[in-house]
Amino acid sequence: MRFILFALLGMGLFIPSVHARPVSYPGGWTTMIMNNGDRHSLHLHYSPTAKYSLGYKLEYWRDGDYTINTLQMNNLLKRWNMPDAQANLYLKSGVGVAYSDNGNFDGETDLAAFTGIAADWENRRFFTSYENRYTEAGDIDDFYMQSARVGVAPYIGDYGDLHTWLMLEVEHTPEAEDNFTVTPLVRLFKDVHLIEAGVSNHGDVLFNWIIRY
Amino acid sequence: MKNLFLTTILVLALSAPAYAMHPGGTVNVDINGLVCDFCARALEKVFGKQEAVDNITVNLDTKIVTIHFNEGQSLDDETITQLINDAGYSVEGIKHDE
Numbered sequence: 001m002r003f004i005l006f007a008l009l010g011m012g013l014f015i016p017s018v019h020a021r022p023v024s025y026p027g028g029w030t031t032m033i034m035n036n037g038d039r040h041s042l043h044l045h046y047s048p049t050a051k052y053s054l055g056y057k058l059e060y061w062r063d064g065d066y067t068i069n070t071l072q073m074n075n076l077l078k079r080w081n082m083p084d085a086q087a088n089l090y091l092k093s094g095v096g097v098a099y100s101d102n103g104n105f106d107g108e109t110d111l112a113a114f115t116g117i118a119a120d121w122e123n124r125r126f127f128t129s130y131e132n133r134y135t136e137a138g139d140i141d142d143f144y145m146q147s148a149r150v151g152v153a154p155y156i157g158d159y160g161d162l163h164t165w166l167m168l169e170v171e172h173t174p175e176a177e178d179n180f181t182v183t184p185l186v187r188l189f190k191d192v193h194l195i196e197a198g199v200s201n202h203g204d205v206l207f208n209w210i211i212r213y
Numbered sequence: 214m215k216n217l218f219l220t221t222i223l224v225l226a227l228s229a230p231a232y233a234m235h236p237g238g239t240v241n242v243d244i245n246g247l248v249c250d251f252c253a254r255a256l257e258k259v260f261g262k263q264e265a266v267d268n269i270t271v272n273l274d275t276k277i278v279t280i281h282f283n284e285g286q287s288l289d290d291e292t293i294t295q296l297i298n299d300a301g302y303s304v305e306g307i308k309h310d311e
Contacts, residue, residue, distance in 0.1 A: 021251070023301075024255070025254075025255035025258050025259060025300055025301065026258075026259065026299060026300065027258065027262075028255070028258065049299070050255075050299060050300055050301035051301075076301070079246070079301060080246075081244075081245040081246025081301075081302055081303040082245055082246065083245055083276065083305065084248070084276075085246075085248060086246040086248045086252070122248055122249070123248055124248055124249070124273065157250075158273060158274070159250055159253045159271050159272070159273050160250070161250075163249070163250060189249075189250065189251075190250075191250075192254070212251065212254070
């Protein structure tokens with residue numbers, strides 16, 4: 001199962017064609033490849049309107065050695081468009097199947113679901129966001145997690161330029177042994193590509209790649 | 214006289230391509246929520262599907278999107294507002310070129 005996941009992630013890296021928003025413009029497709037110390041994920045979604053997106057998400061959770069395959073729906077609950085800033089409130093939910101390769105649960109398959117809210121505010125200089133999520137995967141796992149980010153752009157780029165953000169992410173997973181993870185990261189954004197890279201206080205690498213087309 | 218003739222030719226030569234590029238006129242739209250390249254790209258995608266639109270240019274500093282129309286075509290203010298709302302943004306004002 002892990003091989004399949006890595007193969008899929010590898011394929012994702014070669015899709016030819018951002019912002020990390022869970023809903024795109026009407027008719028827009030998005031591929032999100034996310035990796036950090038806890039998990040690897042691939043999320044492919046389509047936005048029929050600017051209000052919601054539908055997609056498929058594959059996650060591999062490293063500690064529990066299990067995967068979750070879900071159909072995910074993201075809803076833009078509210079957007080605040082201001083003259084020099086924008087804020088958003090989203091509901092992100094998924095239902096599907098979890099499969100474990102780990103110890104007592106080796107070979108076990110359970111129904112899985114998650115839901116959570118995400119909020120962000122940004123202008124061209126500053127960025128802040130918050131996100132939470134509760135996941136239920138039957139006997140395999142259930143957990144709550146939340147994360148927040150702040151960011152600053154060291155320069156203001158014009159449309160089409162390479163945009164750079166310096167960010168700090170704090171993730172809190174109450175049930176985890178190391179329940180706080182702090183990750184300074186760099187976000188680079190140009191054309192349809194958004195790349196984020198950083199290293200956490202636990203020494204784990206964060207690498208995210210988002211492609212909109 | 215020769216200089217005047219050459220200058221006139223040069224001015225015409227430089228202005229003709231500009232006219233040919235946007236023969237249908239332009240509209241400037243002041244937009245709220247325009248904070249990033251992705252916002253601009255969303256509007257490009259939405260207006261790019263409109264037959265009346267040749268192309269758009271986006272100025273993130275002024276938050277103004279300039280819509281260049283094809284010859285003999287245009288969109289009314291209501292349609293422009295609806296397209297921008299559908300893309301997830303809001304219109305502050307619309308100004309037609311005179």
